[in-house]
Amino acid sequence: MAMKKAFLPEITYMRGLCMLGVIGIH
Structure with a gap:
């Protein structure tokens, strides 16, 4: 859960x- 929380940002x-x-670019 902690890893997911740090991964989302x-x-x-x-x-x-x-x-x-x-x-x-556009």
């Missing part, structure tokens, strides 16, 4: 970077 962070990258 990383996914959100990476998704945010991907979204910013897509917006930057």
Whole structure:
């Protein structure tokens, strides 16, 4: 459970970077 809690923010962070990258490219 603790690992999952620490892993979720990383996914959100990476998704945010991907979204910013897509917006930057387009």
